[in-house]
Every structure is written in C-alpha cells, then in structure tokens.
Amino acid sequence: MMKAVLLGSVSSKPTTENFTSCMLVQNEAKVYLFDACEGVQMRIMQSGISFMKIDSIFLSHFHADHILGIPGLIATMELSERQSPLNIFGPKGIKQRVSEILNLMNIGHSFKINYKDLSEGKVFENEKVEIYAKKFIHRILNYGFIMKEKDKVGEFNRKKAEKLLPPGPLYKQLQDGKTVTYNGKKIKPEMVMDYNKGRIGKKIGYIVDTYDKGYEKFIGNADILFHESCFMKEEEKRAKQTKHSVMEDVIKISKKAKVKKLVLFNYSNRYLEDLEKTKKKIKSKDIVFGNDLDCFELK
C-alpha cells in the first residue's frame, strides 16, 4: 500500500493554517519527500510518519518556498542520530546550494548525504519504485516528478516454500517465475506464490510552479496527480508573467491524460478567500482541493 500526504498547500508564503507546497509518499518502509517547505519537519511529525524513514528528497526548483525546510530537517535528523544515508535530488548545483546553506547555519551531519543533479528521464530506482523527472517551464529550472510503484506479480509464501525446500537461492528463482528442481522433485512457482496477492503498481505525479502545457504523456493514466493551481482563469495574465498554472488548464490537461484523481494545491494567497466559491463550481469527485495533511491511500 502506498500513502501520499500533502504537507503544505499554498504558494509563496505560509498562512496561519497552511504551509507552502510539498508532499511525501510512503511506500512500505521508505518515505520519499517532494520539496521541503519551511517547517516541513513539523508537518511530517503531524502526519504520523517518521521523518527518519525519508530515503530520498526530490526538490523541484530553488525557489525558497520549496526548499526552506531542508536545513531544519537535516539538523533534526542529526540530533536524532540518523545513521543511514540520505539522497537529495535537485536541479543542477544541488550539492553546492545545500552545502552552503548547511555551512552558513553550522549544521553538521554524521550521516552521508548523496547529492544528485536531476536530468530528464528515470532518476531513481530501487526494488519497489521508479521515479522519473521532466523539465517544466518556470522562471528558473524546474522539474516535475512521476513516481511509479513496480508491479507485483504475487506474494511469495514462505511457509508453503519451507515445506518443499530449504531457504536458499532457489527461492529467488521461484519468485522470478522459474520452475526449480530440489532432490529430484520439480517445484513450480504456483506452488509457493500467492498470485491472487499481486497488484499493478500505482503512479503518482507531483508538478508545481509551471505555465507549461502539453505534458499529457508524462502524467498519462496517473492514479493521483498533485498539481499546482496557483491562479484562476481571470488571472491568466499574471499566471503567464509568473509562470504558474491556471486551474482550468490543469483540469483540462489531466482529463486528457486520463488522470484518475487530481489534487489541486499551491494556491495563490490572492484567491484563498474565493476558494470556497471555486470549489462549488467543480462537480467532479475526482478533483480534490488539497489541504495541508490531506492523506491519500493507494490500495
């Protein structure tokens, strides 16, 4: 099961209720953070998920409202005696940027930080998930992300297997769908695999701060897409100037891309007061106006 939590939902500056935009995904024992708003560590604690489980952080771009939480988070990880390495992905120059901020604030860390400059395409892969990045038009270099959970053909039933053969490399072959021979006896994968427990991996998108259009392929068939919705159509001119999205365009693009659930967020403070009125105009239950700490389970 995957879980995505919107940690902050407004653009540029926080309010008394809302933090600026960022989101995390928990996939089994690992957590992946997309952007790090000011005070992100507090929001993560409130979500009930351990910030120590963060495996990798993906920063879309170097505007302050998306990265201010980094030094505080790393300082707290160090105080909490983190041992495991942390990956930080960001636009070109990420290592220098973050190192300078940490030096300036005298934040040391005894755990290793692996910095990686982003490029387009697959940027991360482990045994459970793959993450893809794509450049999105903004005032500065900016990336959007797709996280794809790997398909699971079924679940290996250890109890059943142990009755047939002892643990060893043959287990892996059975999990890979190969028939093996033990003590002259043929053992087929279906004898140890619960294929009814298989599942198609889920696809989650995270896109902020862009006036881009025509990226349906990148977000195609996403199970859930977190997409900024900074402005309304009436403020199209300002959206163009500041390179932000217009809600109506985002809805159109995600419909075309057959996104199953669209979570709008990153609202401009300028129209927060009108948000309730706007919500009433949108009838689809597959379009959600995200709020801080909204949690979405992907079963």
Ligand SMILES: [Zn+2]
């Ligand atoms: Zn920005």
